[in-house]
Amino acid sequence: MKVAIVGIGIHKFGRTPGVSGRAQGAAAARSALADAGVEWRDMQFAFGGSYAAGDADSLVSDLGLTGLQFINVANGCATGGSALISSCSAIASGRYDLGIAIGFDKHESGAFNMDPSTLGIGPWYGETGLMLTTQFFAMKIQRYMHLHGITEKTLAAVAAKAYANGAMNPNAWRHEGHDAAAVAAARMISHPLTQYMFCSPGEGAVALVLCRADKARQYTSTPVYIAGAELRSRRFGSFEVFNPWLSPESAPGPTVEAARATFEAAGIGPSDLDVAQIQDTESGAEIMHMAETGLCVDGEQEKLILTGATAIGGEMPINTDGGCLANGEPIGASGLRQVYENVLQLRGDAGPRQVPGKPKTGFTHVYGAPGISACTVVSR
């Protein structure tokens, strides 16, 4: 049973003082329902997730106590992707015809602070200042630059592209449009990454109404189909966030396997894509994830990025809505935002940031602690 996306809804990302994460989630859900021309009571199931803004299933008290199957999803930065994959499985199994995936969050400002005991690590790891996602990303890109000849110029160019795209996205957080020089000159956070090369924890919500593909035309004239959606966790030897040690026996990260499985399921390859949204929690992540997802080979990124191949209008537009860098990262919503953007692009509704040439196929990728990745391919 194939699955279609027939309704999409978003609550603006960034900071919305006085509006709870739950309220943002409910707003996104209502807007997705309206987009599909359905009511909350029509939903047979929901999968939802939030990291810091309450249990997703508590939204029923706002949206309606209809008795539906509502399952909370918690999978770190891959929460949104996990809600979507669970929804796809629910429909593909034949049990359900119509349901919704919802993700929302509201984080306080500043880097995430986590308790090492949640990952089975002693208090010393946090007390001595090693429990920071920012350090992991900095050390991963530092080594990657060393091995594959990527320079700091490319780190700045990735962020400048994100802010340029974000400036064209009314739902994005950052509209300032910092150029590469401003990005490079910003305060150093975790060498070699400056403040403008990192995304920030933020707020926002996204909801997607999904149905059996053969019923999609009942709800919309512009259905977008899920051709593949796969999640993988880490294997022994991969380099992941919050690892007090690594094995010298190295293995590719979960992104490599999740992307490969998704392309296999979709029956296409990376060269068939028209647009891609990949996890860019910082500039280096976009660069490394380009190769891990198979969009290019290691070391090719510098040329692709500096020549504009990944800009809107380039051969392989990446993070057309500004990505995490311009939208911030409300953990529960982030993965669904990427799919939302691909649906807009495939419908031709992306306004000033519309990818030219009527894109038909889009790709999304998220990565989360402590080593999970979820990818999708959508097509029309």
Place this chain on the structure above:
Amino acid sequence: MTQMVREVGAENTRFVDDTLLVSESERALRGARCPECATTTFPVQVGCPRCGAQGMETAALPTRGALWSFTVQNFQPKNPYRPDGDFEPYGVGYVDLGEVIVETRLVENRPDRLAIGQAVQLQFVRAFVDEDGTEVLTFAFGEENR
């Protein structure tokens, strides 16, 4: 600049977590080695993450290695980080000890003095001070003494 190197076991000091060291007299990091596949972990753990065998054996890790990657932490982290007076940026890296690559504080905090492949050795620095004045030390790798 480099952080002042300290001695484990000095008066009015404690090590941040004694299970991380072989002993106060043998100042090496305490890892665990799998009797089946020789996978080495840090800190110690009971089961082998590679082959699943139980009964990992304690191992003294090499005290010299090569810098595998690095960064410098330029802002004061939130709780559970324990600040040590006015914040000074500190180096963080992974050091390749041969059988295992260990994440560690670095003695050096200037990125232009750090390079992948640099030879480093195990040292100790002050991480923070307990309320009773006890200095709490942690492990940090720095350039070899000449």
